[in-house]
Amino acid sequence: MFQNQTFTSRYFNGVSAVPEEGTVLVHGQTVQFNSFDTNHVINLSQFTEFTRTHKGCKLTLLPDETKESPVLEIFCSKEDAKLFEKIWIQNKKSQSHSNALFYSIREMNPIVLGLLSLIVVSIVGFFYWKGLELVTNFIPLSMDKSFGDSVQLKMDSQFQKCDSKATDRFFSEALKKIVPKDSKHQFDVTVIESPIPNAFALSNGKIYFFSGLLNESESQEEVLGVLAHEIAHVERRHHMRNLVKAGGTSLAISLVIGPGLGNMEFLETFTELGSTILVLKFSRDFETEADKFSIEYLKSQNISTEGLLSFFQRMESLENGEEPSEENVPAIKTKEEDFTAKQITDFLSTHPATQERMKTLESLIQKGKKGTIKKVVSDTIWKEVQTVCLDFKNSESK
Template structure:
C-alpha cells in the first residue's frame, strides 16, 4: 500500500518530553524514522494503538499502564492516515483469531457498530431477565410467606382494621370459590378503614380491602373480581418475581458501573430492595397476567367476570375526581389521613385503570363464557358488608 513514501514526523522516546523531529519512510509494514544522526527501525505490528489526529496519526508503541510509551506522530493527509490505519489493523488481525475478531469490529462503520451493539445488548438483556424469571422457580414458596409477613407487620401497625362477621363470611365464601385447588398459599382478607376504593395483596396471601371499595361497590361481583385479581398476583408470585428482577438489575448495574461487592455495598442494596420491593407497583406484564388469570379463576367457578371491568371503570372516575379536587382545600386531618393511605395504595395497589388495559379486559371478558353466578352471600349479608367502616368514609368526606 505504501511504497517508499516519506512523511514529516516526530518521535517521543518515552523519556524526554522533547520529541525528535524528522521523517519516516514507510515501505510495506516497516517504518524507518530518521532524525539527524538518530535512526529507528520499527515494524507496524509493534505498535499497540493507532489514533487519528487532525494533523495525521499517532502510533503508540506500548500500553500506557506499563510505563510511559514511545510515540510516533506522522504528519500526513487524512486519506494517507486512513490507509496507514487499515494497514495497521490488517497486521493486527493476522496475530490471532481473537485479534481478527476485535479488529474486524474496529473496521466497521460507527453507525453499523452502534446498531449492532444495541441489538447485542438487547439480546443479552432479554436472556438475562428471562433467566431471572427462571430463578424464581428455584426459590421455595415459604420465602414468599416470610417476605409477606415482614411487610404485614408494618401495615397492621399503621392501619385500623374494621372486620365484621359479615365481611368475614363474605370473604370466606368468596375465597372458597376463587382460590384454585391445590394452592400452596393460605389466603386471608382484612378490611382497612379508609375511603380509598382499592385493594392490595401481600406475597404471604394476606389481602387488604379498603372499606371505600366495599362501600362504593355496585355489586358483589365487583369485589369478587378484585379479589380474584389480587389472588392471581399471589399465585403467580409477582412479589417474588419483582424482587428477583430488582435484585438482578441491581447486580447488573453494579457490575457495569463499578461493583460494590468488595465492601458489601451490593448486599446492603439488595437488603434495602428486599424490604421495599413488596410495596412496588407491578409491571404492566404482571398486571396483564393477573387480569387474564383472574378471569380464568372466575370462569372455572362459573362466576361472572364482568365485575373486575366495572371496578376499573369506577377507579378511572375516582382518579379523575381526585385530580380535579387536588386544588381544593380539605380538612387537615382528613387530608393527612388520605396522604398516608394514598402513600400505601400508590405502592401496593394495582396500576391505574388505563383505557388500553380496560379495552383488553373487555375483549377478554367478551371472548369467553359470561358466568351466571353473581352472588356468594345473601343480599342481607351483602348490605352489611357494604356498611362496614362507614365512619371512615363519612369523616373523609367532611
C-alpha cells in the same frame, strides 16, 4: 502502500515529557524514526493502538498501563493517516483469529456497526430477561412467605384495622370459592381504614382491602373480582418475579455502565431511572396477567366475571374527573373525597391504562361462560360489609 516516503514526526520515549523531533521513513509495513541522536526501526504491527489526530496520526507502542508508553506521532494528511491505519489493521488481523475478528469489526461502517450492536444487545437482552423468569422457579415458596411476613409486620403497625364479623364472613366464603384447589398459599383478608378505593396483596397471601373500596363498591361481584385479581398476584408469584427482574435490571445496567462512576452523578440517575421504568413495565405486565387469571378463577367457580370490569369502569370515570350520577352523589362532599380522587389517579399511574385494561377484560369475559353467581353472602351481611369502617369511625368519634 507507502514506498520510502518521509514524514515529519516526533517521538515520546515514555520517560521524558520532551519529545524528540525527527522524521519517519515509511517503507511497506515498517517505520524508521530518525532524529539527531536516535534511530528506531519498528514494524507497524508492534504498535498496540492507532489514533487518528487532526495533524495526522498517533501510534502507541505498549499496552502496559503501569508506565508511560512510547508514542510516535506522524504529521501527515487525512488520506495518508487513513492508509496508515489500514496497513496497521491488516497487520494486526494477521496475528490471530481473535484479532482478525476484532479488527474486522473496527473496520466496519459506524452505522452498520451500530445496527449490528443494537441487534446483538436486543437478542442478548431478550434471553437475559427470559432467563430471569426461570430464576424464580428455583426460589422456594418459603421465601415468598418470609418477605410477605416482614412487610405485614410494618403494615399492621401503620394502618388502623376495622374488620368486623360481616367482613370476616364475606371474605372467608369468597376465599373458599375463588382460591384454586391446588393452591400452596394460605390466604387471609384484612380491612384497613382508608378512603382510597384500592386493595393489594403480599407475597405470603395476606390481602388488604382499603375500606374505601368496600364503601364505594356497588355489588358483591365487584369486590369478588378485585379479590380474585389479588389472589392471582400471589398465585403467579408476581412479588418474587418482580423482585428478581428488578434485581436483574439493576445488575445489567451496572454491568454496562460499570462501577466507579465517581462524580458522574447523571449516570447514577440514569441507572435508577432505567430500573424504575423497566420495573414499572413489569408491573403492568403482571397486572394484565393477574386480570387474565382472575377471570379464570371466577369462571371455574361459576362466579360472575362482570365485577372487575364494572370496578374499572368507575375508576376510569373518577380518573377522567367525571362527576358521578346524581343518585350516587352524597349529600355532603368532603375534602376526604377530593383526596380520594387524587389517590385514584396516583394508583392508576402504576397500572395499565384503564381503557386498555377494560378492553382486555371484555375480551376475556366474552370467552366461555360468564358465570351466574353474584353473591356469596346475604344482602344483610353484604350491607354491613359495604359500610365497614363508616360505623367504626362513627363509634370512634363518639
